[in-house]
Amino acid sequence: MGISKDRIKFNVGGRLFETTATTLANAGRDSFFGALFDDGWNLSPQDSVIFVDRNSDCFAVLLDLLRTGDLNVPANIPERLLHREASFYGLLDHVRTARWGPFDGNRLRLSDSVKGTSPGDGTAIRAGPDGGCCVAHGSVVHVYDWMLEEHSPINLDYQRVNDVGWIDSDNIVLSACERLGRGDGGMGLFSSSSGDLRYKFQVSHDNQVKSYTAGALSFSPDYEIFASCKGRSNEYGIGVWDQITGKQTDFFYESPGWSLGDADKLQWLNGKNCLLVATLFPRKDNCYISLLDFRDKNMVWSWSDIGSPMAIDEKRVRDAIAMEDSNSICVVNEFEDLGFIDLRMYGGSVRWSSRSKLMKSKMPDEPCYPKLALHEGQLFSSMNDSISVFRGPDWVLTSRLRRSYGGSICDFSIGGDRLFALHSEENVFDVWETPPPPII
Numbered sequence: 270m271g272i273s274k275d276r277i278k279f280n281v282g283g284r285l286f287e288t289t290a291t292t293l294a295n296a297g298r299d300s301f302f303g304a305l306f307d308d309g310w311n312l313s314p315q316d317s318v319i320f321v322d323r324n325s326d327c328f329a330v331l332l333d334l335l336r337t338g339d340l341n342v343p344a345n346i347p348e349r350l351l352h353r354e355a356s357f358y359g360l361l362d363h364v365r366t367a368r369w370g371p372f373d374g375n376r377l378r379l380s381d382s383v384k385g386t387s388p389g390d391g392t393a394i395r396a397g398p399d400g401g402c403c404v405a406h407g408s409v410v411h412v413y414d415w416m417l418e419e420h421s422p423i424n425l426d427y428q429r430v431n432d433v434g435w436i437d438s439d440n441i442v443l444s445a446c447e448r449l450g451r452g453d454g455g456m457g458l459f460s461s462s463s464g465d466l467r468y469k470f471q472v473s474h475d476n477q478v479k480s481y482t483a484g485a486l487s488f489s490p491d492y493e494i495f496a497s498c499k500g501r502s503n504e505y506g507i508g509v510w511d512q513i514t515g516k517q518t519d520f521f522y523e524s525p526g527w528s529l530g531d532a533d534k535l536q537w538l539n540g541k542n543c544l545l546v547a548t549l550f551p552r553k554d555n556c557y558i559s560l561l562d563f564r565d566k567n568m569v570w571s572w573s574d575i576g577s578p579m580a581i582d583e584k585r586v587r588d589a590i591a592m593e594d595s596n597s598i599c600v601v602n603e604f605e606d607l608g609f610i611d612l613r614m615y616g617g618s619v620r621w622s623s624r625s626k627l628m629k630s631k632m633p634d635e636p637c638y639p640k641l642a643l644h645e646g647q648l649f650s651s652m653n654d655s656i657s658v659f660r661g662p663d664w665v666l667t668s669r670l671r672r673s674y675g676g677s678i679c680d681f682s683i684g685g686d687r688l689f690a691l692h693s694e695e696n697v698f699d700v701w702e703t704p705p706p707p708i709i
Contacts, residue, residue, distance in 0.1 A: 275311075278318045284325035285318075288332060295335045300359035327354035334360070340367035352416050365400060365415065365686075369702035372686045374647040374658040375668045377701040380687075382674065383417055385696035392430055394691035394698055396684030399438045403461070404691060404698060405430040410443060412461050415685065417700065421464040434486040434494075435684075436512055440467070444483035444496055456483045456496055458515060468515045470494070474504050483508075487535035487544065493518070495544055497532035505530035507546060507561065521561055527571075528557040533588075540593045543569060547589040556586045558598060558610070572598075572616055586619075590641040592648075599664075601639045605652040607664060622664070637677040637693055644683045651678045656690060670701060 277293065279286040290312065293302040305319070306312055321328070326346055331354065334340050342351060355364045369380070385391065385404065392405040400415030410423040410433055428445045435441055436458070444456050456470040472481045481504055484497035492512040498520075499505055506529045509519035523529040528548040536545040543560040550556055559571040574586065586600045586608070600608045600619060608619040642649040648659040655671035656678065676694025683689075688701040 277312060279328070280318050280320045281323055281328040282321075282325040284328075286325075286328065286332060288336070292332070292335050296358070296360060296363070301357065303359075323357060324350065324354055327351050331355060331358060331360055331363075334363055334367055338367065340364060349416065349418070367705060369686055370705040371703060372645065372683070372688075373703045374644070374649060374688070375660070376703045377668075377670055377688060378704055379670075379672060379699060380702040381417060381700040382672075383413070383698050383700070385411065385698070391679060391691045391693070391696060391698075393433055394680050394682050394689050395433050395435060396682040396687060396689050397435050397438060397461070398685055400685035400687050401438070401461075402682065402684075402687075402689045402698070402700075403433055403435070403441060405433045405443075406696070408445075410441070410459075412441065412464070420462050423459050423464040431482070431484045432486045432496075434488060435461075436488070442470075442486060442494060444486055447480050447482045447499075455481050455498075456486075456494075456510075470496075470508075470510045470515055471517060472498060472500065472504055472508055472520070473517055474500065474520075479504050484530075485532045485535045487537045488512070489537045490539060495535050495537065497530055497535065497546070499530040507532070507535070507544065509563065519563055521563060521566060524568075527559070527568075528553055529559075529561075534590075536591055538591055538593055545589070545591045545598070549587060549589065550585040558586075558589055558600075560591075560612075570612060570615060572610055587638045588641045590643050590648075592643060595662075599641060599643075599648065601641055601650055603638060605639055605650055605657065607648075607650065607659070637679040640678075640680060642681065642683055649681070649683070649688075651681050651690070653677045654692075656681060656688070672699060675699070 276287055276289055296302040327350060330342055330351060355361050394402055394404050396402050401413050403410050403412045408425045408427050408429055410430055412420040414420065425445055430443055430445050432444045433441060439461055441459050441461050442456060443459060458467045460467060472479050479500050481498045481500040487495045494510045494512055496508050498508045505523040507521040508517060510517050529546055531548050531552055532546045533549045533552055534547040538545060543562050546559050546561060548557040556574045560569050562569045585602055587603055589598055589600045591598050596612045598610045598612060606621055608621040610619055611617050640651045648664055650657045654677055655669050657666055658668045659665060660667045675692025675697040678690050679693040681688060681690040690699045
């Protein structure tokens, strides 16, 4: 790409700036500056000075960002003002990249803590694709953008929210309980900015629309939404909907003696083209984990602790996550012991790893069950007020994230190069970020 070396002048709010096309090319074609040049990055039209009626102090910060890749914000510039100006110039992604680096669980630092507006325990927290998040709390979902500014909340009018997931930065799916006598519940697609309902996802059984309770959610790259469902008759199982149209496309019915409709966790596996479904203790007295292939309506793999000699409660599986690279499923018990089940063996036993047992002290009065997450080769496990990070073929403990405020961690989520941890006692969530690499 040939880039003109001519110097370019701007008059921004009455203040003069001088730069080069090389610097402005760092903004990219989709930016305000990219629209000023032709295909060869030559200025068109050839104005001697380009006037822009915007904030000059913010322009100086953003121009320096394009020159150096470093973000230095003076104390007199409010962060929200800088983000507004960055949005005008199409530089929000540049600002985000400069504020925090690529996600690395071993380099995370506490960036912020946000106090919730509702008392009591939260249900779930989900990271958004652009660095924002949403928090389900009873019948209300609080939505935050990447600047941690709260948008209009989503209120389901006393219907408990069971799970929430992001379609994209503009759309959120909620699963909720059915209200007796009302015939509603199920799932809905909502605007993340306004909180408005866009459409509902319906379940049809014997050509009739049924009311149902929706639970755990998962999404596939083929724009499909999966949800565990419980109806009043035989609508127990996993429903599938098209993200674009909202229409139901499939339903995997629960077989006798197994559990799908009460699932705690769903996970789509791209490599196997299957759905992991896990129903865990204490929702059920026993644990049920299975892989479903919707192409031929077949349960291709399953595991359960029914009949296992578990006399002690610590061997109860509290969460599960599939690890496709190692053909295994990782599980965790209430003491953060990690266990592994071989997917190549049908109904194999759990290989518990005592090396990961970190909780030697007394359990808190109201402990939260541990949760698992897998992100870019790192395994994360929450336990009480901390999150452990494991890595390597033997999943060695490499770091821990902890802060004293807020009590136990009831849920956490990774996305948009951030980790969000929701605490139970004070209804506060923490934001963890990786510091940007040094500018050499």
